[in-house]
Amino acid sequence: MINDKVIVALDVNTLKEEDRLLDILSEHVQVFKIGIELFYSCGVKSIELVKKYDKDIFLDLKFHDIPNTVYAASKLAAKLGVFMFNVHASGGIDMMKKAVEGAEEESEKLGVARPNILGVTVLTSLDSEALKKTGINKSPEEQVLNLARLAKEAGLDGLVASPEEIVSIRKNIGKDFLIVTPGVRPEESEAGDQKRVSTPKEAFERGADYIVIGRPVTKAKDPLKVRQSI
Ligand code: C5P
Secondary structure, eight states: OOBTTEEEEOOOSSHHHHHHHHHHHTTTBSEEEEEHHHHHHHTHHHHHHHHHTTOEEEEEEEEOSOHHHHHHHHHHHHHTTOSEEEEEGGGOHHHHHHHHHHHHHHHHHHTSOOOEEEEEOSOTTOOHHHHHHTTOOSOHHHHHHHHHHHHHHHTOOEEEOOGGGHHHHHHHHOSSSEEEEOOBOOTTSOOTTOOSOBOHHHHHHHTOSEEEEOHHHHTSSSHHHHHHHO
16 A cells, blocks of 8 residues: 655666666655665656656755746756755845746746645754754754744745754644654664654654655565554
């Protein structure tokens, strides 16, 4: 059975490795995430390969640039036919609005559905101290909500959020906003470098719409078995 709420991160750097994972997993996974490692290694070919399997793509390139450049990049993301892509909410409201505008214009032109656009708030690798050093004197939680409100106002469709942020975002921003949650670990797997982790069940109970899972599946001896255990 295909569960389209569990997104698998294809964090590899060759088309051969990507193809291997798609071949093993595509019967059970509908959405695959392409991040900077695979995209900078293999470019648009990595997207075309996922499409060959008739699967959907979350393009995780976290755009962060001036509004005009993000507008152009968002048009391209729409042209590539991805299901989702993301931008840094700290790029500001004008930049986020331009991302929506670019994707909308291109999708209309092509007569296809606009990709979902997600905001990245505070990277989960930053704690209070690290955030302060960037000049932001707010707690990570306050800054996440601050940027979440801005993303909503700009017309984004949702956020990438750690398991710990889901409840507060739902409470403050409402139901009508997608939450996509990485940092998820099945009970039996190692956390790796992810610090704030939860199980898939906890993440969905807290209100995540989608979870992203990478290494526990992709580095497993039997990726399909781990995927099926979720
Ligand atoms: O291997 P793992 O399950 O930790 O992979 C998680 C994926 O989600 C990676 O591709 C990583 O880049 C991404 N991600 C994350 N934490 C965020 C945002 C994205 O781990 N805050």
